[in-house]
Amino acid sequence: MSNLMFRTCPETGLKVHGPAEALIKANAVVAVVFLLIGGLFGLLVALTRWQAIHLLPADLFYLALTAHGADVLVFWIIFFEVALLYFASAILLNCRLATPRIAWAAFFLMLAGAVMANVAVLQGESSVMFTSYVPMKAAPHFYLGLILFAVGTLVAVAVFFGTLVIAKQEKTYSGSVPLVTFGAVTAAIIAVYTIASGAIILIPTFLWSVGLVGEIDTLTYRIVWWGFGHSSQQINVAAQVACWYAVAALTVGAKPISEKVSRFAFLLYICFLLLASAHHLLVDPGISSEWKVFNTSYALFLAVLGSMIHGMSVPGAIEVAQRKNGFAHGVFTWLRKAPWGNPAFAGMFLSVILFGFLGGITGVIMGTEQLNIIIHNTLYVPGHFHGTVVAGTTLAFMSITYLVVPLIFRRELIFKRLAQLQPYLFGLGAMGISVFMMAAGTLGVSRRHWDMAFSDAPFSFDYPPAAFMMMGLNGMSAIVASLGGVAFIVVIVGSILFGKKRDDAFAKENPVIFQGSGATVAHHGDAGSLKIPGTTILVAVFFLSFVLYYFVNWKYLSEVWPLS
Amino acid sequence: MAEPDQPEEQAPSTDTEDHAEKIPAMQSLLDNHFLLLFIGVAVPAVLYTIWGVMEVAHIPIAN
Ligand code: HEM
Ligand SMILES: [Cu+2]
Numbered sequence: 001m002s003n004l005m006f007r008t009c010p011e012t013g014l015k016v017h018g019p020a021e022a023l024i025k026a027n028a029v030v031a032v033v034f035l036l037i038g039g040l041f042g043l044l045v046a047l048t049r050w051q052a053i054h055l056l057p058a059d060l061f062y063l064a065l066t067a068h069g070a071d072v073l074v075f076w077i078i079f080f081e082v083a084l085l086y087f088a089s090a091i092l093l094n095c096r097l098a099t100p101r102i103a104w105a106a107f108f109l110m111l112a113g114a115v116m117a118n119v120a121v122l123q124g125e126s127s128v129m130f131t132s133y134v135p136m137k138a139a140p141h142f143y144l145g146l147i148l149f150a151v152g153t154l155v156a157v158a159v160f161f162g163t164l165v166i167a168k169q170e171k172t173y174s175g176s177v178p179l180v181t182f183g184a185v186t187a188a189i190i191a192v193y194t195i196a197s198g199a200i201i202l203i204p205t206f207l208w209s210v211g212l213v214g215e216i217d218t219l220t221y222r223i224v225w226w227g228f229g230h231s232s233q234q235i236n237v238a239a240q241v242a243c244w245y246a247v248a249a250l251t252v253g254a255k256p257i258s259e260k261v262s263r264f265a266f267l268l269y270i271c272f273l274l275l276a277s278a279h280h281l282l283v284d285p286g287i288s289s290e291w292k293v294f295n296t297s298y299a300l301f302l303a304v305l306g307s308m309i310h311g312m313s314v315p316g317a318i319e320v321a322q323r324k325n326g327f328a329h330g331v332f333t334w335l336r337k338a339p340w341g342n343p344a345f346a347g348m349f350l351s352v353i354l355f356g357f358l359g360g361i362t363g364v365i366m367g368t369e370q371l372n373i374i375i376h377n378t379l380y381v382p383g384h385f386h387g388t389v390v391a392g393t394t395l396a397f398m399s400i401t402y403l404v405v406p407l408i409f410r411r412e413l414i415f416k417r418l419a420q421l422q423p424y425l426f427g428l429g430a431m432g433i434s435v436f437m438m439a440a441g442t443l444g445v446s447r448r449h450w451d452m453a454f455s456d457a458p459f460s461f462d463y464p465p466a467a468f469m470m471m472g473l474n475g476m477s478a479i480v481a482s483l484g485g486v487a488f489i490v491v492i493v494g495s496i497l498f499g500k501k502r503d504d505a506f507a508k509e510n511p512v513i514f515q516g517s518g519a520t521v522a523h524h525g526d527a528g529s530l531k532i533p534g535t536t537i538l539v540a541v542f543f544l545s546f547v548l549y550y551f552v553n554w555k556y557l558s559e560v561w562p563l564s
Numbered sequence: 565m566a567e568p569d570q571p572e573e574q575a576p577s578t579d580t581e582d583h584a585e586k587i588p589a590m591q592s593l594l595d596n597h598f599l600l601l602f603i604g605v606a607v608p609a610v611l612y613t614i615w616g617v618m619e620v621a622h623i624p625i626a627n
Contacts (some may be wrong), residue, residue, distance in 0.1 A: 161597070161598075164597055176591065176595050185597050189600055189601050189604035192605055193609065196605070197613065219620045220620050224613060224617070227608065227613055231608070260590075267593075270603060271604070271607055272607075274604075274607070274612065275607070275612050278612060281616075286620055288619055291615055291619055295611065295612055299611070
């Protein structure tokens with residue numbers, strides 16, 4: 001194969017396959033565009049739910065909510081994940097990407113599907129929310145768009161697995177694949193089941209929408225659909241954890257404390273993470289408690305164990321690396337002296353913390369059958385998943401983008417001050433929407449509801465005034481998060497278009513990564529130290545909050561159902 | 565701040581040597597991505613989807 005297709009990265013020393021690089025760029029750029037569109041819809045939704053503003057009329061609210069869910073949760077995240085898969089296979093394994101032509105076909109299929117679904121939603125006949133529960137019926141091209149997108153993604157995942165095979169055959173790496181690649185393998189495996197579930201349920205639903213199938217059973221739809229809807233969140237978790245390891249390595253030279261343990265945690269994901277899909281069906285009739293409890297409690301706890309291992313391993317790895325970097329004294333010097341001005345590092349670390357405290361703890365609460373009933377279908381649910389998928393995944397993907405622009409697009413960042421501020425701005429906003437929606441949900445406010453004042457409803461109902469205040473605070477946080485989102489897009493798109501070109505000489509003189517860390521991400525090796533007092537304290541604080549919050553919720557449940 | 569072990573990071577990894585040794589069972593499982601793919605699809609397909617849909621199928625039809 002011709003060597004003309006490869007360049008050697010002056011900073012990481014990795015061999016970069018040209019066609020792989022082009023595909024990474026295309027998928028990442030399209031992802032960011034969908035983040036922009038979907039984020040704007042999110043702002044409109046939040047401003048409508050802020051009762052004092054109540055921006056959109058009812059029909060547009062549900063349209064915007066559908067577009068928001070699909071554009072950010074499906075299109076932004078999955079396009080970005082495809083870019084990550086190509087990066088973790090071709091680039092980290094020093095290998096050529098299998099069949100770039102087919103990868104481009106996958107890209108255009110995904111793009112066509114995403115555009116088609118958006119058109120369907122904007123035409124107004126498909127405001128069925130991205131869950132599209134039957135018997136609500138959307139326009140046929142809504143389902144068709146999602147199906148094309150799913151097929152395209154499946155092809156992209158196949159290209160990823162093909163690349164692994166080529167790398168093995170051509171011996172471009174030795175031993176096991178690097179940890180970041182292993183995380184991507186985990187994400188890709190989860191993706192196969194996810195996309196298969198999506199296709200299995202959406203194809204008959206599409207046929208039903210054009211009148212070829214008589215009816216779709218609602219309960220079966222919900223079971224299979226959540227095999228897609230929930231599992232796709234688990235692709236995010238695996239991909240985001242891989243990003244954490246990659247960014248920690250590239251910014252401070254962090255090596256995992258124990259590769260073995262980290263890989264085992266990914267194995268827990270592969271075996272158990274998907275079963276937790278059942279938490280969406282905890283109040284559905286007709287399904288046994290055995291099924292519910294097995295799939296949520298038992299399996300979910302094993303999967304959560306995996307996340308807790310990663311959540312401890314990443315800060316631990318950073319601590320060991322920082323101590324080696326000369327910040328060895330005291331308990332938290334390593335953290336105080338971390339590169340907080342580097343948006344890649346700051347975004348990654350905020351993502352770890354916010355994901356754990358906001359998304360993680362609350363996820364376990366909701367996944368507990370008895371507790372779920374207190375908050376089911378309230379705003380607590382979107383509050384929880386804005387903690388996972390916005391403060392966690394989206395922030396993690398943003399953080400690695402700050403490395404992708406100089407290393408893959410080979411452009412200097414423009415507006416460096418704004419870039420430095422961006423993770424904090426977005427993290428703060430995301431934290432706000434998560435916390436305030438959860439607060440409103442705890443007060444009973446339902447999700448996906450246009451008018452919490454029930455002004456023209458036949459029966460009147462009053463939420464406590466605090467609930468209205470929470471929705472106001474949520475609206476303000478939405479504005480902050482949107483500013484953070486816009487700042488991200490201005491910096492990234494601006495840098496790609498107008499940033500100073502980083503040729504090899506310039507890149508060698510102005511490295512953006514920790515010296516020698518190219519080898520750290522692309523090879524294996526433990527940090528070789530277990531001295532992590534700071535991380536131990538952080539983990540203790542986490543557990544304490546977890547246990548306290550868990551019992552607070554049981555207490556709360558006992559008050560909802562007084563026994564006398 | 566120059567740490568003695570900095571250059572070591574640059575050195576090629578030493579794991580080529582372990583090839584001669586016996587690879588632990590867990591490692592060979594983790595290195596077998598297609599076996600993992602099978603596990604990752606089969607486990608949820610059986611415990612979540614098939615079990616779940618069977619329960620729905622067993623609900624008696626109202627008449
Ligand atoms: C500017 C940032 C964002 C804001 C202000 C925002 C705000 C909101 C609000 C207020 C809701 C509606 C809750 C309801 O009434 O039920 C919502 C729903 C949702 N958001 Fe966001 N969000 C943002 C970013 C994101 C991102 C980045 C993701 C995914 C990666 C996301 C995923 C979702 C999903 C899946 C829903 C549920 C839609 C549905 O119920 O069908 N959001 N968001
Ligand atoms: Cu879920």
